[in-house]
Amino acid sequence: MSAASVRRPPVFPHLWLLWFGGSQVLLLAVWWSAGWLAMLPVWLLSHGLLLWGTFRPGSRVLGPVLTRLPTREREVWLTIDDGPSADTPAMLDLLDAHGAKATFFLVGARAVKQPALVREIVRRGHGIGNHSMGHPAAWFWALGPVRMRHEVDRCQRALTDLTGRPPRWFRAVVGMANPFVSAALKPHGLTRVAWSARGYDGVAADPERVVARIERDLAPGAIVLMHEGAPHGHNVAMLALLLQRLDAQGYRTVLPA
Known part of the structure; x- marks a missing residue:
């Protein structure tokens, strides 16, 4: 699995403006020539794509995103969001x-x-990813370009200062990436990472049910989403x-380069 085959940093972060702007020109042309009823399907399609790209974690409408690893081996990428927390030391142990x-x-x-927990994660050979500076879960999807850049830049600087190495991976808060995320990621060469297996462990409190949900989607190259520090304590x-x-099941965990 080569680094080049895995990383997906944005190259044209404003490409969405071209298709969305073009759709609005088409919308006006249809409205002018055929009226608002004929215009309605164009409006629904253009705005529906924008919403789909924002609220669907694995959507590539608004920019590249990694949803699984390109391998046929029984390997998975285990990712843990929302730390560091009081759970971090036990999770590291x-x-x-398990040699994971x-x-x-x-x-x-x-x-x-x-900072000591962050450095301990790195010392034990694990990876670090950018998950925003303040984790605004309720309204990350609605951030404007300045605030979005602020969330990404400040977290990138903080983690780089603490570990001596810049993160290469970014996960959108709650997985929702609006049109301004790619522009904030490009200067840092960050790749947005989603997932292909999750158990809703951030809110669900039953370990058996959570893990059963994850198992249903396990496959070679799966990106597994887990959390730490959730209020339920499990x-x-x-x-x-x-x-x-x-x-x-014979799966081993891997860290993409």
């Missing part, structure tokens, strides 16, 4: 016990308050069970 590796998508504001138990199931 579990990963060590993960990429931790860290929130910048939480990282700067717990993320460590969920990771423990998932690692047991991965071992039992």
Whole structure:
């Protein structure tokens, strides 16, 4: 699995403006020539694509995104969002016990308050990803270009200062990436990462059900989404069970370069 085959940093971050702007010109032309009823399907299609690109984590409408690894081997990429947290040390011990590796998508504001945990993640050989500075879960999808750049830039600087290496991966908050995300990622060469297997462990509290959902989507190259520090307090138990199931099914965890 080569780095070139995995990384997908944005090249033309404003490409969406071309098709969306063109659709609005078409919309006006149809309205002028045939009236608003004929215009309605064009309006629905153009705005529907914009919404789909924003709210669908794996959509490529607004820019490149990685949803799985290009491999046929029984390998998965384990990713853990929202740290660092009080769960981090126990999760690191579990990963060590299973000989597993993960990429931790860290929130910048939480990282700067717990620098020792961030450095410990790196010291134990795990990856670090950018998960925004403040994790504005309710309205990340609606951020404008200045605030979006602020969230990405500040987190990138914080994690680079703490670890001595710039993250290469970015995960949108709640997976929702609006039209301004790609422009914020391009200067840093960041690749947006989504997922192909999740158990909703950020809100669901039953480890068996969470891991069963993940197992249904396990396949070679799957990107597995997990969380830490959720209010229900069961993320460590969920990771423990998932690692047991991965071992039992012959999967190994890998870190893309």
